[in-house]
Amino acid sequence: MNIPYTVETRPDTGLANGKLGIWLFLASEVMLFGALFSTYIILRTGAAEWPHGELSVLLGAINTVILISSSVTMVMAWASLKMNEWSKHRLYLILTFVLAGVFLVNKYFEYSEHLALGEGPWASTFLAIYFTLTGLHGLHIVGGMVVMAYFIGPGAKMAKTSPEQFTNRIEYTGLYWHFVDLVWIFLFPVLYLL
Amino acid sequence: MQSDPAEVKKTVRKYFMIGAALLLFTAITVAANLIHLAVPLAITVALIIATIKGSMVAAVFMHLNHEKKWIYASLMLTIVFFIVLLFVPLLTISDTFGTHISAPGAPAHGESGQERKD
Amino acid sequence: MEHVAVPGKPTGEHAHEHAHAHEELGFLWKYVFSQDHKVIGIQYAITGLLFLFFGFTLMMIMRWQLAYPGRPIPLIGGLLGAARASQGIMLPEFYNQLGAMHGTIMVFLGVVPLAVGGFGNFVTPLQIGAPDMAFPKLNMMSYWMYFIGGVVMLASFLMPGGAAQSGWTSYPPLAVISDGQTWWLVGMIFLITSSLLGALNFIVTIVQLRAKGLSWMRLPFFVWAQLVTSFLLLLAFPPLEAAGVLQLMDRLAGTSFFMPSGLVVSGRPLTVSGGGNPILWQHLFWFLAHPEVYVLILPGMGIVSEVIANNTRKPLWGYRAMVYSLIFLGFMSFIVWAHHMFMTGMGTTMSAFFQTTTMIISIPSIVILTALLLSLWGASIRFTTPMLFALAFLPMFGIGGLTGLPLGLAPSDIHLHDTYYVIGHFHYVVAPGTIFALFAGIYYWFPKATGRKLNDVLGRIHFWGSLVCINLIFAPMFIQGLAGMNRRLYDGGQQYTHLQGLPMRLHIWIGMAAWTLALFQLPFIFNFFWSIWRGQPVDRNPWQATTLEWSAPSPPGHGNFLTEPVVYRGPYEYSVPGAVKDFTPQFEPERA
Numbered sequence: 013m014n015i016p017y018t019v020e021t022r023p024d025t026g027l028a029n030g031k032l033g034i035w036l037f038l039a040s041e042v043m044l045f046g047a048l049f050s051t052y053i054i055l056r057t058g059a060a061e062w063p064h065g066e067l068s069v070l071l072g073a074i075n076t077v078i079l080i081s082s083s084v085t086m087v088m089a090w091a092s093l094k095m096n097e098w099s100k101h102r103l104y105l106i107l108t109f110v111l112a113g114v115f116l117v118n119k120y121f122e123y124s125e126h127l128a129l130g131e132g133p134w135a136s137t138f139l140a141i142y143f144t145l146t147g148l149h150g151l152h153i154v155g156g157m158v159v160m161a162y163f164i165g166p167g168a169k170m171a172k173t174s175p176e177q178f179t180n181r182i183e184y185t186g187l188y189w190h191f192v193d194l195v196w197i198f199l200f201p202v203l204y205l206l
Numbered sequence: 207m208q209s210d211p212a213e214v215k216k217t218v219r220k221y222f223m224i225g226a227a228l229l230l231f232t233a234i235t236v237a238a239n240l241i242h243l244a245v246p247l248a249i250t251v252a253l254i255i256a257t258i259k260g261s262m263v264a265a266v267f268m269h270l271n272h273e274k275k276w277i278y279a280s281l282m283l284t285i286v287f288f289i290v291l292l293f294v295p296l297l298t299i300s301d302t303f304g305t306h307i308s309a310p311g312a313p314a315h316g317e318s319g320q321e322r323k324d
Numbered sequence: 325m326e327h328v329a330v331p332g333k334p335t336g337e338h339a340h341e342h343a344h345a346h347e348e349l350g351f352l353w354k355y356v357f358s359q360d361h362k363v364i365g366i367q368y369a370i371t372g373l374l375f376l377f378f379g380f381t382l383m384m385i386m387r388w389q390l391a392y393p394g395r396p397i398p399l400i401g402g403l404l405g406a407a408r409a410s411q412g413i414m415l416p417e418f419y420n421q422l423g424a425m426h427g428t429i430m431v432f433l434g435v436v437p438l439a440v441g442g443f444g445n446f447v448t449p450l451q452i453g454a455p456d457m458a459f460p461k462l463n464m465m466s467y468w469m470y471f472i473g474g475v476v477m478l479a480s481f482l483m484p485g486g487a488a489q490s491g492w493t494s495y496p497p498l499a500v501i502s503d504g505q506t507w508w509l510v511g512m513i514f515l516i517t518s519s520l521l522g523a524l525n526f527i528v529t530i531v532q533l534r535a536k537g538l539s540w541m542r543l544p545f546f547v548w549a550q551l552v553t554s555f556l557l558l559l560a561f562p563p564l565e566a567a568g569v570l571q572l573m574d575r576l577a578g579t580s581f582f583m584p585s586g587l588v589v590s591g592r593p594l595t596v597s598g599g600g601n602p603i604l605w606q607h608l609f610w611f612l613a614h615p616e617v618y619v620l621i622l623p624g625m626g627i628v629s630e631v632i633a634n635n636t637r638k639p640l641w642g643y644r645a646m647v648y649s650l651i652f653l654g655f656m657s658f659i660v661w662a663h664h665m666f667m668t669g670m671g672t673t674m675s676a677f678f679q680t681t682t683m684i685i686s687i688p689s690i691v692i693l694t695a696l697l698l699s700l701w702g703a704s705i706r707f708t709t710p711m712l713f714a715l716a717f718l719p720m721f722g723i724g725g726l727t728g729l730p731l732g733l734a735p736s737d738i739h740l741h742d743t744y745y746v747i748g749h750f751h752y753v754v755a756p757g758t759i760f761a762l763f764a765g766i767y768y769w770f771p772k773a774t775g776r777k778l779n780d781v782l783g784r785i786h787f788w789g790s791l792v793c794i795n796l797i798f799a800p801m802f803i804q805g806l807a808g809m810n811r812r813l814y815d816g817g818q819q820y821t822h823l824q825g826l827p828m829r830l831h832i833w834i835g836m837a838a839w840t841l842a843l844f845q846l847p848f849i850f851n852f853f854w855s856i857w858r859g860q861p862v863d864r865n866p867w868q869a870t871t872l873e874w875s876a877p878s879p880p881g882h883g884n885f886l887t888e889p890v891v892y893r894g895p896y897e898y899s900v901p902g903a904v905k906d907f908t909p910q911f912e913p914e915r916a
């Protein structure tokens with residue numbers, strides 16, 4: 013049984029099913045992180061004083077650079093497919109995966125440093141929201157890496173059998189990935205700088 | 207949506223330019239932090255820069271600058287509710303800004319607790 | 325019950341032969357991990373009905389304690405164990421568990437899965453002429469996430485400390501320091517994820533897979549209702565998912581998201597960092613929970629609209645007004661939530677804001693109800709079993725809605741908040757409201773799912789018995805609430821002098837009515853299973869209805885339609901002047 017508009021776009025909406033689906037998913041993610049930002053605002057305005065300088069701006073800035081770069085490589089992974097450059101696509105996708113991994117390694121070092129000093133989420137509302145926001149964001153990075161690993165590995169078969177559908181799926185993965193980058197673009201100043 | 211390879215090649219340059227711009231704005235935002243602005247101003251500047259960066263990611267990397275009506279409509283709706291979620295709860299507790307949230311009858315923050323008999 | 329049997333003699337059609345080729349699937353893939361929306365819909369429906377029955381049973385046990393506080397529970401008292409009912413007498417902790425889980429199960433495991441997961445999944449693709457949902461695999465995963473969440477919730481009763489005891493609302497700090505909440509939070513995370521994935525599937529399906537000719541203003545009102553409901557689920561649930569994670573962290577990681585400083589428990593100060601805000605939880609919770617109540621009612625309104633149009637043999641009055649009201653209602657539902665929080669100390673400006681939006685939101689509800697009532701004017705009403713339930717919905721929802729008004733206004737809410745008045749109000753909307761609508765839907769669409777009708781005599785007994793009992797249960801609660809009887813009192817208010825006499829005596833009558841209501845569900849349960857195999861066989865359109873699902877075989881095969889459906893007209897072309905039949909289906913071509 014064939015579900016219409018899985019690959020080709022529906023004329024009146026101009027959309028393929030997956031495109032609408034991934035954007036709706038991202039809309040729900042906006043609300044998810046929105047709740048956490050709302051939590052941050054309420055906790056901060058409810059505090060007599062709010063810590064500064066507890067986090068490493070250097071590590072945060074490096075991670076920001078890493079994530080932005082990975083967004084560039086991700087969109088290039090899709091663009092390469094559009095230009096029928098298979099090996100470039102593989103290079104960019106793998107690069108994105110590696111950059112994501114480096115981000116997580118940095119976070120691991122950050123977390124360990126704090127925890128070694130007894131600065132866990134239980135220690136203050138600042139640390140609580142810091143660990144939760146970056147932790148949930150980190151889980152989203154892991155999720156993205158799983159999907160990328162799938163398309164680097166077993167999922168790559170579809171590029172031969174159904175190239176247009178494969179390209180679409182890489183685009184949707186990219187949309188998700190850019191969203192993860194977007195969240196970090198706000199997280200970094202809010203948590204590390206302000 | 208570009209489906210024509212030649213079109214896509216033109217956009218590739220754009221992607222790298224935007225990437226560079228994002229890195230530049232990241233440097234600006236870190237530098238702005240080194241100037242010790244008053245808190246409300248610091249927050250405003252940081253959020254403006256973040257919004258600029260975010261808009262570039264959304265418009266160019268996520269192709270939002272030429273998307274379809276249903277996507278725009280769903281996102282507009284989401285943004286409205288996002289703003290409501292961010293600011294309305296705050297307004298209901300705005301009289302407690304800057305004060306430490308304590309249980310009623312609790313000793314002031316920092317003092318040792320007295321036992322409460324229920 | 326995870327698997328579905330859809331036996332029952334199909335009508336003369338060969339329901340499982342069709343033009344599309346597909347491999348023969350094994351039993352597991354065909355009935356358990358099915359990706360077919362009809363199988364998934366039936367899985368949701370049966371699981372939802374089982375949970376409804378279980379949640380009802382919890383209440384029946386509570387009703388004993390309320391009617392006869394301190395008396396040993398008959399039959400099962402000795403079986404509950406000393407931690408729940410010492411010497412058969414219910415302990416307050418167990419009462420609280422029953423209360424919290426009754427609410428949670430009815431809302432999240434019963435009504436919504438049946439209304440959205442069950443009816444939404446089964447009917448929507450058929451009504452829009454689609455072969456299935458847009459994302460069949462995702463649909464299957466949504467059901468199983470719901471199932472796991474349900475198992476976690478049920479299992480929580482057997483965990484040390486028992487199930488959640490802090491209401492379905494789980495307010496901190498109490499919820500953070502009480503037993504049982506951890507499993508509740510984990511269960512909620514599964515349920516929320518299931519709903520989010522389902523909502524996204526519905527929206528994409530309705531936008532993208534409508535048949536040729538099915539423009540927006542030709543959509544059955546049921547589909548509009550499911551679309552708006554899905555947006556509510558998609559955008560309102562995530563904040564509760566976030567809040568659930570935060571409360572889990574407060575419980576497990578010792579954070580203080582919701583724990584203010586200076587808390588003292590049983591004489592000892594809590595060793596947490598403090599600085600958290602309990603009101604933050606309430607905001608995040610009610611941000612979801614208010615739209616959730618519209619998730620509870622909208623599919624019901626959708627079902628009632630279909631049944632009324634069909635059994636009045638007239639188009640719905642004011643279809644356009646109903647659609648616009650539905651959309652407006654959906655939007656407004658996101659900005660009224662703090663009317664559940666009037667007592668939290670917000671200033672008069674914010675209180676006025678929420679009172680205003682709450683009053684405004686009653687308008688679209690009234691428009692929809694009025695349109696449905698006006699649809700009856702001048703109609704030749706067929707009092708079929710589904711129509712009885714649909715007709716009863718109207719005044720019952722009316723009572724439920726009207727009794728909400730004093731709650732939405734802060735001055736009167738001060739007296740009524742957290743009293744039995746509130747319980748009466750919301751049960752009127754959900755029980756003789758939504759649940760009656762869901763019964764209407766079951767009687768109406770059973771023939772499409774099985775090729776057989778439910779028995780009408782048993783249906784009428786079910787209807788009249790339920791209608792009378794349900795009113796006897798909930799109407800007295802308004803009296804109790806106005807008398808000042810608080811909610812969630814494990815002895816029903818026995819300890820308060822101002823509640824002696826009539827308010828306490830009403831608990832006995834309510835209990836009797838509740839146990840009788842349970843008896844009247846037996847004809848329905850028997851009817852449901854008996855009719856699957858022995859019900860009267862019917863053709864593909866036994867109700868002579870106009871919408872697309874009635875053009876498919878009963879039951880439809882994989883892929884639903886034998887030929888690609890095309891829509892030629894609106895959804896309720898009944899009694900068209902000059903037509904031979906009193907109904908002109910959407911899918912019938914124009915006569916040459």
